[in-house]
Amino acid sequence: MVQKPSAAVTTLTSNAETALREVAKEAAHCRRCPLYKLGTQTVFGAGPADASVMIVGEQPGDVEDRQGLPFVGPAGRMLDHALESAGLRRDCLYVTNAVKHFKHVVTGKRRLHQKPNAYEIDRCKWWLDQELDIIDPELAVAMGATAARSLIGKPIKIGTARGNVLHLPSGRPVLVTIHPSALLRLRDSESRAVEFARFVADLRRVGEIVPSVRT
């Protein structure tokens, strides 16, 4: 028998949904750093307000910037594939980025990704912290150096920290892994297969820590 959530749980969830909507509305007018001048729009997080796991990436890419949704471009497809391979349900994860605007340079007809700097990451943490406070996930996943810097508050080496669970001063666990776009940059199919398997192994840990998000 499917258990219905209690009235208290339902109220908490709808309060969180309302709070998230309000913060997303505020973020749409953000001018906290110069990146608002570059992106088409603020790309806020997406997913259930009562998610047990929050996945954090770097920043929206070209497709995300146009559609206004996180992880709907090539890196998003890679993430979907890895989540499926790791036996995780994307529909019960909250997915967001450390930086909410697409930083890029225009070269001819192309908009080329540029890495956000420390100032931009730290300014945008204002929004990520609010998402964390409202959703209050059991586990956050930092995909790549930008997400790790934002969540942990200082730079860390992904090569040594990946696969490990760090704890924020609040006690919240953060699993560190790579960003799926790193896999897209690998031209050699053998290296890509090896690195994809490592990424999936990192994501499997999510299901071990929070079994409710497994398929």
Ligand code: SF4
């Ligand atoms: S990148 Fe973040 S801090 Fe900068 S303008 Fe956009 S939403 Fe605001």
